[in-house]
Amino acid sequence: MILQASLFTCISTFVAGRIHDGYIIQPPFEGSTKQSSFTLPTTNGAPQGFPLSGNGLWYKNPGSSWSQEWLPVGNGYLGAMAPGGTTEETTLLNIESLWSGGPFQDPSYNGGNKQPSEQSTMAQDMQRIRQDIFQSPNGTIDNIEELSTDAGAYGSYSAAGYLIATLQTDKDGSNITDYARWLDMDKAILRTSWKRNQIKFDRTTFCSNPLQACLQQVTSTSNVLPNITYSFSTDLVSGLPQASVQCLDRSTIILRNTVANPGMAYEIIGRVSTLPSTSSVQCTPQGSSNATITVSGAKESWITWVGDTEYDINAGDPNHGFTFKGSDPHSRLLALINNIPSPISTATFTSLLNQHTKAYQSLLGSFSLSLNQNPDLSKATDEIRDAYEVDKGDSYLEWLTFNFGRYLLTGSAPGKLPANLQGKWAKDGSNPWSGDYHANINLQMNYWFAEMTNMDVTKSLFDYMEKTWAPRGAYTAHVLYNISRGWVTHNEIFGHTGMKLLDNSAQWADYPESAVWMMMHAWDHFDYTNDVQWWKTQGWPLIKGVASFHLDKLVPDLRFNDSTLVVNPCNSPEQAPITLGCAHAQQLIWQLFNAVEKGFNFSGDQDVEFLQEVKQKKAQVDKGIHIGSWGQLQEWKVDMDSPSDTHRHLSHLIGLYPGYAISSYDPAIQTAPNASSTYTKDQVLSAARTSLSHRGNGSASDGDAGWEKAWRAACWAQLGDELMFYHELTYTIQRNFGPNLFSLYSPYDPTDPTQIFQIDANFGFPAAMLNALIQAPATHSSTTTQTITLLPALPSTWPTGSIKGARIRGGITLDMNWKNQKLDTVTITVDADVGQFGRNHVVEVIYSGKVIKEIGIPLAKGVSRVFSFSG
Numbered sequence: 001m002i003l004q005a006s007l008f009t010c011i012s013t014f015v016a017g018r019i020h021d022g023y024i025i026q027p028p029f030e031g032s033t034k035q036s037s038f039t040l041p042t043t044n045g046a047p048q049g050f051p052l053s054g055n056g057l058w059y060k061n062p063g064s065s066w067s068q069e070w071l072p073v074g075n076g077y078l079g080a081m082a083p084g085g086t087t088e089e090t091t092l093l094n095i096e097s098l099w100s101g102g103p104f105q106d107p108s109y110n111g112g113n114k115q116p117s118e119q120s121t122m123a124q125d126m127q128r129i130r131q132d133i134f135q136s137p138n139g140t141i142d143n144i145e146e147l148s149t150d151a152g153a154y155g156s157y158s159a160a161g162y163l164i165a166t167l168q169t170d171k172d173g174s175n176i177t178d179y180a181r182w183l184d185m186d187k188a189i190l191r192t193s194w195k196r197n198q199i200k201f202d203r204t205t206f207c208s209n210p211l212q213a214c215l216q217q218v219t220s221t222s223n224v225l226p227n228i229t230y231s232f233s234t235d236l237v238s239g240l241p242q243a244s245v246q247c248l249d250r251s252t253i254i255l256r257n258t259v260a261n262p263g264m265a266y267e268i269i270g271r272v273s274t275l276p277s278t279s280s281v282q283c284t285p286q287g288s289s290n291a292t293i294t295v296s297g298a299k300e301s302w303i304t305w306v307g308d309t310e311y312d313i314n315a316g317d318p319n320h321g322f323t324f325k326g327s328d329p330h331s332r333l334l335a336l337i338n339n340i341p342s343p344i345s346t347a348t349f350t351s352l353l354n355q356h357t358k359a360y361q362s363l364l365g366s367f368s369l370s371l372n373q374n375p376d377l378s379k380a381t382d383e384i385r386d387a388y389e390v391d392k393g394d395s396y397l398e399w400l401t402f403n404f405g406r407y408l409l410t411g412s413a414p415g416k417l418p419a420n421l422q423g424k425w426a427k428d429g430s431n432p433w434s435g436d437y438h439a440n441i442n443l444q445m446n447y448w449f450a451e452m453t454n455m456d457v458t459k460s461l462f463d464y465m466e467k468t469w470a471p472r473g474a475y476t477a478h479v480l481y482n483i484s485r486g487w488v489t490h491n492e493i494f495g496h497t498g499m500k501l502l503d504n505s506a507q508w509a510d511y512p513e514s515a516v517w518m519m520m521h522a523w524d525h526f527d528y529t530n531d532v533q534w535w536k537t538q539g540w541p542l543i544k545g546v547a548s549f550h551l552d553k554l555v556p557d558l559r560f561n562d563s564t565l566v567v568n569p570c571n572s573p574e575q576a577p578i579t580l581g582c583a584h585a586q587q588l589i590w591q592l593f594n595a596v597e598k599g600f601n602f603s604g605d606q607d608v609e610f611l612q613e614v615k616q617k618k619a620q621v622d623k624g625i626h627i628g629s630w631g632q633l634q635e636w637k638v639d640m641d642s643p644s645d646t647h648r649h650l651s652h653l654i655g656l657y658p659g660y661a662i663s664s665y666d667p668a669i670q671t672a673p674n675a676s677s678t679y680t681k682d683q684v685l686s687a688a689r690t691s692l693s694h695r696g697n698g699s700a701s702d703g704d705a706g707w708e709k710a711w712r713a714a715c716w717a718q719l720g721d722e723l724m725f726y727h728e729l730t731y732t733i734q735r736n737f738g739p740n741l742f743s744l745y746s747p748y749d750p751t752d753p754t755q756i757f758q759i760d761a762n763f764g765f766p767a768a769m770l771n772a773l774i775q776a777p778a779t780h781s782s783t784t785t786q787t788i789t790l791l792p793a794l795p796s797t798w799p800t801g802s803i804k805g806a807r808i809r810g811g812i813t814l815d816m817n818w819k820n821q822k823l824d825t826v827t828i829t830v831d832a833d834v835g836q837f838g839r840n841h842v843v844e845v846i847y848s849g850k851v852i853k854e855i856g857i858p859l860a861k862g863v864s865r866v867f868s869f870s871g
């Protein structure tokens with residue numbers, strides 16, 4: 001409060017300064033002479049134009065490290081990162097489908113699969129491997145290398161180049177004052193402002209989803225800007241061939257390149273517009289490869305750019321020879337850029353910006369969170385981050401990091417491809433872990449909060465699975481597993497569905513359950529939205545394909561001979577023992593079969609035999625819940641967990657979070673018919689707690705990344721342990737977040753500017769926070785009561801707050817607020833569509849261990865009701 005007051009004081013000193021729509025506004029531009037009368041030294045507080053709510057990141061210096069300091073904008077199709085330069089701004093450009101490798105590099109690329117001729121050998125090898133595992137004295141074998149294949153031209157997500165925009169003044173940066181750069185998360189724009197010799201400059205950058213284009217504007221308080229040059233360059237992107245940059249016309253430059261040689265072709269077109277239109281705009285070819293646009297005599301200047309590749313997500317099936325090759329992007333890009341009004345005027349720019357902001361806000365949906373946070377606008381974001389401590393926390397920075405996660409998803413998901421390991425932001429030609437789609441935690445974590453925070457961003461995720469995994473995954477099922485229905489994948493882009501040969505291959509590659517985990521997202525999307533049309537056309541076919549494969553892959557357990565069905569061989573993701581009945585796989589498959597049963601009636605599918613087979617195998621399948629010798633929840637069916645295993649993944653706790661096999665454990669359903677012992681739910685939860693606590697805090701020598709901590713935080717929240725939850729949550733930021741709040745793969749180290757950015761913890765963080773406030777896990781059957789647990793792990797640092805517009809499974813919207821550490825009011829609105837589709841749950845609202853409300857659904861078609869009460 002005190003700090004906010006000081007801000008108000010500060011504003012009142014600059015005469016005409018006003019607070020408007022929650023922003024600090026500046027008076028209209030006037031001549032440079034008048035500017036000096038209301039100097040606002042930015043070093044004393046957030047810059048003019050920064051959201052008063054504090055919903056943004058701001059800095060007093062330009063960024064130097066890309067991964068720690070630059071700031072991102074994106075529209076799903078394109079990404080851009082800028083340091084916030086003054087005389088020169090170097091904006092790094094990304095195009096979502098720009099990949100080296102794959103069929104564009106090697107026509108014989110086949111997704112890392114075996115050849116058809118190897119099929120029968122593989123089938124025999126698989127049989128022998130299974131037998132070896134069943135008969136092995138300790139239930140493990142050393143390798144399964146014969147099943148894996150050299151990754152071949154796997155390739156990498158690649159940066160596309162830079163936009164270099166230069167104000168032709170002295171470049172020594174002298175006489176620059178009042179510098180600030182910031183990301184405004186109310187509007188999704190990036191801004192830099194500074195003064196040079198009393199003239200104030202302002203640069204605004206954003207990427208619009210509706211336009212599939214990015215825009216950058218420069219203005220000043222002078223009547224005329226210095227000359228500006230604009231060029232594209234690939235020189236600074238390591239590993240990228242040098243692009244040809246040419247003039248398309250007086251005000252348009254075009255970059256054409258291939259990502260590798262040979263490799264995928266791509267193009268970026270930039271068009272400059274100025275005010276007044278009498279200013280000079282001239283594109284000059286400089287040799288054959290370095291066209292530059294020079295602007296002189298302008299008061300305002302804009303560059304708009306669009307970019308695309310020849311990748312076509314619809315050409316990844318057998319009909320297209322798995323080529324993924326589409327048409328040259330040139331005419332599509334011309335159409336996009338011609339769609340933008342030209343020349344741009346101040347008014348059209350404002351309307352394009354408003355259109356962008358509206359689209360951005362609509363992606364965020366009606367959800368909002370308040371922690372009653374009290375932003376300290378006198379401190380820049382990096383200063384706030386530097387002062388952040390484990391356990392002590394800071395509700396403002398946590399709120400900001402929550403919003404930043406949602407911001408990043410709006411910037412990376414709503415294109416043609418889903419958010420990858422770095423969202424859509426990558427710096428080099430070859431990026432860490434290829435900047436790919438690791439589907440053993442990372443891709444999943446990217447979307448953990450999307451449904452509950454009511455974001456409509458999953459289309460590209462499901463398209464990606466349907467169009468790039470399923471087609472070649474059917475081939476993999478056949479040649480590697482001798483299974484002729486459904487599909488499987490072990491990883492990643494261009495339909496790379498095979499097992500990738502690497503050191504200790506199984507640990508990395510033997511993960512045929514990646515799609516099973518992803519099917520949680522497919523079920524959830526239907527469960528949250530009741531979108532029956534989507535379920536029939538995309539969700540159900542995906543789930544049926546994956547379930548079909550696993551029906552055939554399960555085998556009778558010939559080690560324990562307990563009449564159960566198990567996976568064999570299996571690994572926990574990235575854990576070495578190759579064994580049978582891995583808890584992770586068994587829990588996921590059981591949850592998948594539940595989804596099939598719950599969703600069948602809405603699928604329009606008449607294949608009753610399939611449903612019967614799923615029901616039958618679901619009864620037989622080992623449920624992956626075994627309590628071991630030291631009270632742990634076993635990671636493998638053979639009791640061999642080590643109490644000192646602090647592995648980064650929590651694979652066997654998948655049913656605790658994000659799944660429900662552990663957290664909603666029901667002995668009546670999950671006890672095997674011939675089980676030697678039965679567990680109560682409390683015993684299972686206590687075993688999960690033992691395992692979680694032995695797993696450590698996510699900083700062991702095998703990995704010290706942010707996502708490990710965010711996952712642990714979510715699990716502790718699930719167990720209702722607010723102290724451990726908050727410990728891990730705060731540790732996530734303190735240990736792994738950079739000054740720009742990007743999550744870093746290693747502990748943040750300001751002396752190493754090349755640290756790896758990996759986006760998953762940016763997305764896991766909001767999910768973990770949410771799980772401390774609302775839990776409403778999926779249920780095993782459609783008649784099971786849906787529980788909604790409120791404030792299960794509320795830390796003492798968030799005594800008061802509210803959530804509006806949370807989406808709950810089954811078509812429910814929930815608003816709540818809490819005060820002084822206690823639930824205050826809750827409003828539950830049931831969507832009229834629920835009854836219409838016969839998805840009839842009884843809903844129980846639980847607070848502080850008690851059922852405080854039971855709501856019977858269905859409602860009559862078209863009726864919606866509101867329940868309000870005090871808790």
Ligand SMILES: *[C@@H]1O[C@H](CO)[C@@H](O)[C@H](O)[C@H]1NC(C)=O
Nearest residue numbers: 120122123124125127482483
């Ligand atoms: C491969 O699958 C076919 C069809 O199910 C089966 O007849 C054959 O025995 C399998 N081969 C091996 C080696 O398991």
Ligand SMILES: *[C@@H]1O[C@H](CO)[C@@H](O)[C@H](O)[C@H]1NC(C)=O
Nearest residue numbers: 137138139140141142577640
């Ligand atoms: C299991 O036994 C095999 C062969 O005896 C041995 O090589 C392997 O290290 C053992 N694995 C474990 C996890 O103990």
Ligand SMILES: *[C@@H]1O[C@H](CO)[C@@H](O)[C@H](O)[C@H]1NC(C)=O
Nearest residue numbers: 170172173174175176197198
């Ligand atoms: C910096 O400002 C001073 C005083 O206004 C002026 O004399 C000088 O020429 C400026 N330097 C540059 C490089 O513009």
Ligand SMILES: *[C@@H]1O[C@H](CO)[C@@H](O)[C@H](O)[C@H]1NC(C)=O
Nearest residue numbers: 164231233286287289290292
């Ligand atoms: C292209 O232009 C930029 C900016 O003027 C310059 O730095 C670079 O050296 C030029 N490259 C070539 C190949 O001419």
Ligand SMILES: *[C@@H]1O[C@H](CO)[C@@H](O)[C@H](O)[C@H]1NC(C)=O
Nearest residue numbers: 168227280282294295296297
């Ligand atoms: C600005 O650009 C114009 C047109 O290219 C040129 O004539 C003029 O010399 C430039 N001014 C400066 C200060 O570089």
Ligand SMILES: *[C@@H]1O[C@H](CO)[C@@H](O)[C@H](O)[C@H]1NC(C)=O
Nearest residue numbers: 134135557558559560561562
């Ligand atoms: C399990 O049953 C199979 C088939 O009946 C048998 O070959 C095997 O020896 C049994 N294993 C054990 C450990 O009893």
Ligand SMILES: *[C@@H]1O[C@H](CO)[C@@H](O)[C@H](O)[C@H]1NC(C)=O
Nearest residue numbers: 561562563564620672673674
């Ligand atoms: C229980 O075990 C017996 C003996 O192994 C077996 O015959 C029976 O089918 C099993 N029951 C179920 C439901 O699996």
Ligand SMILES: *[C@@H]1O[C@H](CO)[C@@H](O)[C@H](O)[C@H]1NC(C)=O
Nearest residue numbers: 597598599600601781782783
């Ligand atoms: C599906 O519909 C059938 C027939 O109406 C009904 O008997 C069954 O209980 C429904 N199943 C589920 C899972 O809702």
Ligand SMILES: *[C@@H]1O[C@H](CO)[C@@H](O)[C@H](O)[C@H]1NC(C)=O
Nearest residue numbers: 390696697698699700727731
């Ligand atoms: C994390 O765990 C390590 C190893 O047990 C310990 O040294 C460290 O103090 C812990 N840090 C936090 C913040 O929990």
